[in-house]
Amino acid sequence: MYSGWPATNEPRNSHFDRKGNAKGKEKSAPYPVLDHGTLVAAALHDANGRLEWTSIVADPPKAEQSLLKSGKPVLVFPATRTPPLQLSKMSVLHRAEQGANFLRTFVPDIDIPAELIRDEITKDAKILREFEDFDPYAGNQLEPIIRWDSSSKQSSFLAFPVGELKRDLNVSPFVYSKEGGACLKPSPQSIRTFDTPIQQISASKCIGQKQGSHTFWNEKITSHNLLASYLLVRTFGTTSLLEFKTSGSASNPAMHVEELGSITSSATGGMQAVDVKIAATPLDMTLVNNQGAVRLVRRAASSLESDIFWRLELTDNMDTCLLMSKNRLKKLDFRTKDTTLEMYAAISNEILTSVEDFQTDSMIRLCTTNQVIWIDRRSTAKPLLSFNHGRAFDRTLEVKTIAFQPGHPTILSSRKNSLLSIYDISRSNESLVHVQTPPYCLTALADGVQKGHTFLRHPLDPPDSPVSFFRLSDVGSIRAFLLSTTDRGEVSFSWSEDVKRLTAQSARLQDEASTHSSRDLTMLDMFPAYDHIFRVHSHEKGMDAEEAAESLYDLIEKAPSYWQDFNGPVDQVLTTYDVLFRSGDEPPHPTRADFLTDSVVNSTRSYRALLQGRVSTDSYKKGAAWNYDLIPTLSRFDADMAPDLRTVADHLRRFDLHSDAGRSAQSVRREVEAREQLVLDLAMSHHVYSPQPFSVGGDVQNELETMTKTLSLDDEPPPVSFTFLRPIAKNSDDKEDSISMGVRSLLKDWDVGTDPRKSVYRDLYGGGDVERAPIRRRAIPPTALPSERSAAQQRPPTVVAATSTSQFHAGQRFLTQEIKFHHRSGSQPVTMDTGISGMSQDFMASTQILPGAYGGRPAIKKKVVKKRVGGF
Structure with a gap:
């Protein structure tokens, strides 16, 4: 068998027209370069014991059915965004003039040179032209998702962005049937919205299947863990790792995602990622930034727990690090794929808050909500010792160790308060851990909740020099002080004039924060509203x-x-x-x-x-x-x-x-x-x-009671009667009349409907010389005076005068005694006032014995108790 097609690496003469240093020989590619209609490479191969020539270009297909054909295009999902804006065809100079006019109109107080505007618009136009040709940040935004529900059944979905800003993630399922095959059921609802537009979607891929388990990039995971697929969604801001889950029937599945974590620009060297890939499990994620640096983001298997709190701590070995969750502390080794060493597991009533690996004494400081723990990194079977710090439940507790001569004290701090706890624990010459001094506390100046703090010693300072402690407040101010074993000096600093001006501005910001913090500037065109009110609405009306x-x-x-x-x-x-x-x-x-x-x-x-x-x-x-x-x-x-x-x-x-x-x-x-x-x-x-009448006075019973009290000699004022405005009874235990006697006494002399400006004050206690209004009394029966006047006209003058005068003054005496001498009593008559005259006979003492215990004489006079009138 041959290992590949034959090729040569020797250079050949160039037949292309080149200029300058580009002329000369061209190096051949180490692989065949194919071109239409040419025979590039051929080789011998064994065919039934005989060698035969074969070409890199295969024979043409014998049947027409082997060729791919395209079908009729159909619309499976409607458009959700407006067409993109076309770039302006105006020249750079014209756009610079428009920008300058805009700034002069809306920001007239700022003088911006036209050259600066032209340079910025030129740069912007160049970048837009380059991105119009090719956008390196735009990845694949249409991604299929394959999910294995069991060893013999799988489901498919289609993920893509929707919405005007491409911030919404839509996942639409494929419904499969034996008769019709796969059918896409677009979903109108998005399952998640991001802060910035989506640039790329990457899903986990399934490779193979073997005896009830599935191989994902050379890693076997049982079918139970395959009920969820994973998505990497890269946006302009971050890259989010999502766990995709479904529930319900296969014909109508309910889809949702759960965010497992997010990757910021710090994971790609401070640069923006341009491409992301994810393996079949969320353990490995590979990212590449716009500088070509590839980063491997590896998560331990325990990261699948429902925990959003994670902290990393670097060690002296570049291939290892410490990974801490709220319950466990583990050591990761990047040289192997899944090598983790569990160093500590939290007990049921505590949560891990911070970890520190101090390289000088080979001890790890671990802080929890209950205690501070020292662990030897060389032997992590059990901690060396721990201290209960006695702090309240606080998840912002942090530990920091500082090198002093001769020990290494550990400082416990919090972002919620200014208390610092010092623990001086170090190794002795026998390699044993000792507590050098008992724990003690310091107080640091703090302004509310802190956003961060740090310890700093300049590299040129000697090891026994003081350490500066800095705190950053939530308003952006920084406070610092020295930590030293010798003196209590101050942190040296020098302010420039610009910093002093910032101090004045900061004072004004503190004053304006309460009044101007919620103000917002919004420009809105109200012409359509006013046009509707004054023109359209009036016309329609x-x-x-x-x-x-x-x-x-x-x-x-x-x-x-x-x-x-x-x-x-x-x-x-x-x-x-x-x-x-x-x-x-x-x-x-x-x-x-x-x-x-x-x-x-x-x-x-x-x-x-x-x-x-x-x-x-x-x-x-x-x-x-x-x-x-x-x-x-x-x-x-x-x-x-x-x-x-x-x-x-x-x-x-x-x-x-x-x-x-x-x-x-x-x-x-x-x-x-x-x-x-x-x-x-x-x-x-x-x-x-x-439709309902309003009564002017009270009911009949109250009116009769009021008339009875008026005819009596009691000074108790009548109750107040309400007409249209009536008080509402509250839910209270006080069932007595809430209107005091003073108020009723004032309302007693007030008639509804009279003019208040004509009212004259009348002193009821007789303590002043205020002009009093005439007292209204009950009218004398009309039959009395006419009888007197008729009698006066018929009888002789002397008898008539004495009888008439006596009757009149007797009535006047009764009225005078009732008003001024109401409390006088006795068997002897009271002497008449000096103003009464014309009486023919004087009054004489009565000698008639009256019935009673004392014969008509008054009883023992009791002490007169003055009645108290309330409300004054």
């Missing part, structure tokens, strides 16, 4: 009003009988507009407020009907149980408010715009319509009606 003229007249005729046909509950009082609006049919688009609903009532014809008197509020008052006119109340706020519509319209003319030759007829018409609409709204709302 005018047309609708003309068509609905008959409907308006029907409403006006039905409105007076609204209360007769009323049969529904009303939670609020109604205005004239509500009565007219509810007299018609229900609107197709109701709102919470009737005046916000489009109706024929809000039209020019309705305004004319008001002027003509066709809408009369008197007819609406007849059927309402209660009504009220708000014009007197509104007139107190605006003196020009009147019930006459023409008067109100004349008053509103003062707010018209100045008429000039430049105003259009449409502007004047809109102004008149707006004024008429305002007059219409005021006329339709100043009368209110209610």
Whole structure:
């Protein structure tokens, strides 16, 4: 057998026209170069014991059926994006002028040279032309997915990006049947959305099958692990590793993906990846960046666990590294494929937070939420020792070891607080691990949550020099201090003028953060909205009003009988507009407020009907149980408010715009319509009606009780009665009357409807000389005075005067004693006031013995207790 086609590596003479140093001999390729119609290579081979010549070009096919043919193209999935924008055909100079005009228009305060704009646009045009010819970042975006459900059954899918920005991943299944074969069922829904457009999709490939197991790139995995396929989706930002799963029946599968991890530009040397490939399992991923550097991203089998926390730590060997999850610490060896060494497994109540491999003493520092552990890398069967740090549950704990003379202290820190714990543990001369000093703590200055920290010693400093500790806050500020065993110096620094200006800007940012942090700049063209409001909507509204003229007249005729046909509950009082609006049919688009609903009532014809008197509020008052006119109340706020519509319209003319030759007829018409609409709204709302009456006073029982208390001599004020506005009882245990006696005393002398400006203060305690209003008393029965006057005219003057005067002063004495001497009592009469005269006889003491324990004499006088009036 031959190993290949014959070829030669010797150079041959060039027959191509070349210039300069390119002339000369051309080196042949070490393989046959085929060309149409030529015999490039031939060789002898064994055929049944005889040598026969065979050519690299086979004989032509004998049957026409062996040739491939194309079928009729059909559309299996519709377009989801607009056509790409065509590059501008304008010259670079013209585009530079347009860019400069744009910057001068929108950024007039910044002076940008035209040369700079021209250079940037030239570079941009060159890059766009190159990418139009060939885009090295664009990979294959249409990828089939083969998934093995069992050893004898597999399913197929098609993955591709959809959407205007190509950020949505769509996976459509193929449904297979024995009669029709494979049939693509496009799915309209995407299964995942990325932050940036998709550039490439790569799926895991299946190679072979052997005795119930499947070989994937020389690695055997049982069928149980093949229920999910894997996808690498490369976008402009990152490369995502997805696990593709299905559920449900084969004819209608439910598809979803789960992200196992993402690969950023740091995995490709800080460059953007241009191609990605994935093996049959997510253990190996190969990436190449735009510099041609190939990186192998290898994940251990334990990475298939449901854990998103992973940390890497480099060792002194370039072929190994430490991989830590929240539960396990393992050592990976890149020289073999799956060599992992488990170094530590977390217990049930702890989580691993950080790991450090300190190369000087060959010990690994491992921190958990409970303890700090020291492990010998040469013997990882069990840790050397550990310390319980006693910190609260914190997953940001980190350990860092610093080389000091003579020991190597380990510092435990956190991003959530400023506490530093120091553990001085090192090996002795006998290679034993010792704790040199007990653990102690330090406090570092911190501003809220920290974003990072580091320890730094300059390479030129001696080993026993201090170490600087730096912290980065969440606002971007950095604080630092020294760690030393000798002194407590400060970190040396020097600020330039630019840094000082940044300090002033930082202070202003702190002040403006609370007020300007949520502000956003959005430019929006509101012309379509204003055009719809002022032109389209007005035009349509005018047309609708003309068509609905008959409907308006029907409403006006039905409105007076609204209360007769009323049969529904009303939670609020109604205005004239509500009565007219509810007299018609229900609107197709109701709102919470009737005046916000489009109706024929809000039209020019309705305004004319008001002027003509066709809408009369008197007819609406007849059927309402209660009504009220708000014009007197509104007139107190605006003196020009009147019930006459023409008067109100004349008053509103003062707010018209100045008429000039430049105003259009449409502007004047809109102004008149707006004024008429305002007059219409005021006329339709100043009368209110209610289908339920409102009681002015309380109920009959309360009225009788109030009258009884008024006739009695008790000073207790009557309770307050509510009419239209009534308080709502709250859920409280206090069942007593919440209105105090002071409030009731004030409301006792207040009559509803009186003018408050005419009220005169009356001192009830008699402590001042304030002018008092005349006291209203109950009217004397009309039969008393006429009888006195008639008696005075018939009897003799002397007798009449004495009798009449005595009766009058007796009544005056009773009133005087009731008001001023209410608490006086006794068997002896009280001396009359000095103002009373004209009496013919003096009063004498009574000698009649009265019944009782003391013969009419007063009992022992009790101490007078002054009643306390609450509310003052």
